[in-house]
Amino acid sequence: MSRPHGVQAEPGQSRYAALAAALRTRIVAGDWPPGTALPAEQQLAAEQGVALGTMRRALELLTGQGFIERVHGRGTFVKPGLSGASPLRFFRFGDGAAAPASRILARDTLPVPAGAAQQLGIAPGTPALRLHRLRLLAQQPRLFEEIWLPLPLFSTLASGDPADWGDLLYPLFASRCGVHVHRAQDVIGFCTLDGAPAQALALPPGHPCARVQRQAFDLAGRCIEARTTLGDAHAFHYTVSIT
Template sequence: MDTGLPNAAGVSRYAQLAQELRQRIVGGEWAAGAAIPAETELAERFGVALGTVRQAVAMLAAEGIVQRVHGKGTFVTQGLNGPSLLRFFRFRGPTDEPPTARVHRCQTVRLRAAEALALGQQTGDAALRVKRVRLLAGRPVLAEDLLLPLARFEALRALPTREWEDLLYPMLARLCGVTVARANDELSFGHLDAATAALLDLPEGAPAIRVDRQAFDLGGHCIELRTTWGDATAFHYSAEMR
């Protein structure tokens, strides 16, 4: 048997086990994409009933931290990596080519109060502010403004802008050990300012869709604030209701 679970008043046994497993995943004992031990093994290791293990794993699955693959086992989530913000737009032209990214600027800035609050940092803490453009077939389609707390992403500070990869999240995982497990996108409408319009080859004041993102790591901490702008006339989104 493992260390056993400490008693915590008012917390159910499976929630305690879930917290224990969560800490091991965040701590890297089981890497992103790797299988966690079988339920019977976890039950023995932590000295709990199989039903308790199942409830704990179901809790982590609901949080998006692990994924169960029928007949194969339970895996730590690989994290997000796709060109996800493009799902809100329908750009004309060849779509089979994957999007690329061009970093225009990466500065160290001080977090303002609201930003610090969202990122679980202190006002005035250092962060990287990154201006980036996403391109499809060489044509700029999205303008992005990223804010990444320096405490988690120190390794990126010295990285030349040319060496940033097209996909941000796999790069964050590889260089900084941070896996992005989920993200929340808030869509709204606005008009492009002159600088953003120039990046997108659109006229100043053009109608645009704005996406405000908060991205979270496996531990549920917000590790990125991002604002993305794209041409409103290319906006497209499908929502099902039941």
């Protein structure tokens, strides 16, 4: 008995988990780029010589892991990537209606310091792109960001006028560099403001501030951005649900 195009299940692993892993591998490899549709579940099931329900369970797994989205009547699509997950969501500045704006204060190619290097998984001292960026709400500067980007990948951002970048970075990463942010992790902490950030935010040195350290990852799990965001501690608020 032989299956047409079978997937090997490791011992102790269910058939649908093996199918999900195989599909995940193909998605990460780029067989179906972000935003495109997978074959119909019927076809996938037939290809793998498996019952429809089994393939559906595999696809449900991938949905839960954030790799695909299923739309009733339309199809199954590779998730296009995060677009609006700004650290601004951790702050309340009282002008909820106003659209956030962003201004690039500096863009330099510099040897990456130890901290950012570790987050990016590259050797310290490697040249990388460093951005200083201000986020504004209702013309008021609210957040100061330092962003490190690894350099072969983001070299197209090293030239051109940053004023043309728009207010969101992740769509820019996708369109200009082909980098899709699949997942991110923010570590929240507390510190006091000093130097350039204090000046940019028009707050006195020593002012208490909330710090959000972000690592952003692509589909393959590589860290493609290390970002530190600083904002007034008194405007910080975040809600956690426990179950």
